Amino acid sequence: MMKTVKKAIIPAAGYGTRSLPITKVVPKEMFPIAGKPAIQYIVEEAIESGIEEILIVVSRTKNMILDYFDRSLEYEAFLEKTGKHHLLKKIVEPAISIQYIRQPFADGLGAAILLGKGFANKDPFAVLLPDDIFLKNDQPALRELLDVYKNYQSTVIALEKVNEKLLKNYGVVKGIDIKDNIYEIYDIVEKPRSNPPSNLAVSGRYIFEPSIFSHLEKGHKGVGGEVQLTDSIKEFLKLEKCYGVEVSSKRYDIGTEEGYFKLIQKVMSKSEQEDE
Helix, strand or coil, rough: CCCCCCCEECCCCCCCCCCCCCCHCCCHHHHHCCCCHHHHHHHHHHHHCCCCCCEEEECCCCCCHHHCCCHHHHHHHHHCCCCCCHHHHHCCCCCCEEEEECCCCCCHHHHHHHHCHHHHHCCCCCEEECEEEECCCCCHHHHHHHHHHHHHHCEEEEEEECCCHHHHHCCCEEEEEEEEEEEEEEEEEEEECCCCCCEEEEEEEEEECCCCHHCCCCCCCCHHHHHCHHHHHHHHCCCCCCEEHHHEEEEEECCHHHHHHHHHHHHHHHHHHHHH
């Protein structure tokens, strides 16, 4: 039977140290982009890609995310009372099931995803990192991964060609190009300091088989003393096939000032063109 992916995990429990000092009080997932918080773009991408259930991993300081996706009866009543009915559509909660789980302390991306084991159960699932926002080309970035998953029924990772000097900031894969920017992956290295296996970096979107949890549960600490997702993928590759796809959507890393402001400029420019 062909498996389909209907569940997604969004890890949003990190400290956001790259964006200090503002992340002392405002989660980076709530950074505004043309009137919407960053995490809404992630949720919309999931919905547009056909995802039906989302689990957001949060920390004790990320209650603002829960509040944002909750219904605000007081705000609705105010808009109705003041005759601003046309604004009600702006505060309607997303048409998707959203659940939450708290991560007691930040211990790496792998540890955050492991908290979703009960949510995923025995089903394949997607992971969307909220630091990476993709402005779609023909279709959402996650949809491109799902199309590859449909054909291969195996784990799929989004890839992006990155300048060699910047590869030390990413997980980097080794693989062969099998067709149309689709790669079969044989190895992966987290933030290589020298001799990266390629110029193909992992870029914030994944589809996993539930067997990844058996590797995450080992809890091995890697780079930075944290449970790195990359290390579990490396072990996974010894037993199962994994594919990578260079997505056509443009990625913006909002954890950097440059990426954040470039995204705002692009979104505002696109909005102005649509209004003309």
